[in-house]
């Protein structure tokens with residue numbers, strides 16, 4: 291069997307941008323270098339696929355041992371089908387140089403049923419395109435599928451008091467056969483386009499635009515955007531839809547933005563600051579930061595959102611505080627949760643005490659705090675009134691930027707703590723530290739608490755996590771101090 295040219299992921303890449311497909315296959319060395327944080331993000335999601343196998347137990351997994359053995363998996367899948375195997379995991383098919391691996395294939399009295407598993411809480415258009423491609427390849431390679439379903443995560447699922455996960459309740463199964471059947475002509479045409487592009491000896495001429503960021507951030511941005519300023523990303527006041535619309539229209543340079551009519555007033559103000567390289571801080575924020583009471587607490591926290599809940603009462607992707615820090619004139623503390631589940635209530639209660647006595651609490655992102663504390667209140671209703679009192683005293687730096695109270699040239703629309711701190715207080719970035727982002731902190735926490743291993747308080751890993759948590763509180767304080775002096 292000849293080697294395939296397209297796979298599900300390369301087809302989707304080409305669906306987003308044919309040039310990205312070409313570069314991926316023919317000029318992979320031009321790809322942006324992934325940071326440790328981006329790599330950690332990509333590695334998530336496999337465990338949800340494995341859990342979905344519990345929906346249809348007893349299957350045989352035909353995943354290849356190595357990338358050179360995909361065609362072996364195709365043959366093995368066919369052998370199992372011929373032998374009457376009822377459930378096959380990673381069932382592999384190839385047609386017209388396209389190879390797909392379906393998460394679960396099940397034989398029933400009504401025929402073969404296909405299930406593709408997604409670790410998300412909702413279905414996007416890309417998932418339908420992905421399903422339509424699989425349906426096309428499987429049907430044309432000779433298997434008459436009776437139905438195709440997408441399987442995704444039920445965000446309302448709650449792990450019960452026994453702590454035993456029920457895969458039937460954790461997942462939602464949505465049959466999409468009708469929708470993807472109507473996409474078959476389009477899929478066949480697109481495969482032809484993509485194969486033609488890959489047969490060419492030069493990359494297709496495609497301009498930069500909205501497709502560089504959506505549905506996935508392209509990993510050739512460094513190459514294609516070289517020498518082009520994306521000033522649009524430096525104006526946090528643009529809404530998601532405004533940003534998308536302007537990218538589609540090719541409006542992302544300062545000069546194009548200045549010419550644009552009908553900008554929202556806050557975006558206009560931020561654009562002026564960017565043009566003149568001048569920060570803006572309003573009197574309210576300056577006064578707030580310069581008159582903070584002596585017992586103000588700068589509070590930071592690191593959140594973990596496990597796709598598969600491990601602790602009783604938790605839902606998929608629910609916020610769990612794994613580390614927090616306080617910083618004040620008298621206090622400089624960091625605390626790390628001692629395990630995956632452990633006594634979460636005691637951990638949270640320990641957090642409440644100092645916050646209760648603070649006159650003012652300053653956090654970077656107030657929305658994150660609100661969501662997290664309301665989820666804590668759902669878990670432990672007896673703490674609700676204490677948590678509400680904390681919320682009344684809390685103020686968020688990020689929300690002040692979003693409300694137009696201050697802006698510094700260099701801010702980007704995602705308003706990350708370290709970027710804001712770098713521009714407001716001119717402090718160094720976290721990347722000098724072993725752990726420099728929440729994603730890396732969570733990855734390290736998961737590694738050291740795997741199988742509920744006890745934490746070694748003196749270990750380098752624990753020290754790195756504590757340092758990171760403390761540096762978040764410290765950066766929040768530095769921002770406030772710089773704003774008061776501005």
Ligand code: SF4
Pocket residue numbers: 306307308309310311313496497498499501502503508509510511514515
């Ligand atoms: S950066 Fe944009 S134009 Fe370049 S390959 Fe990626 S999506 Fe295509």
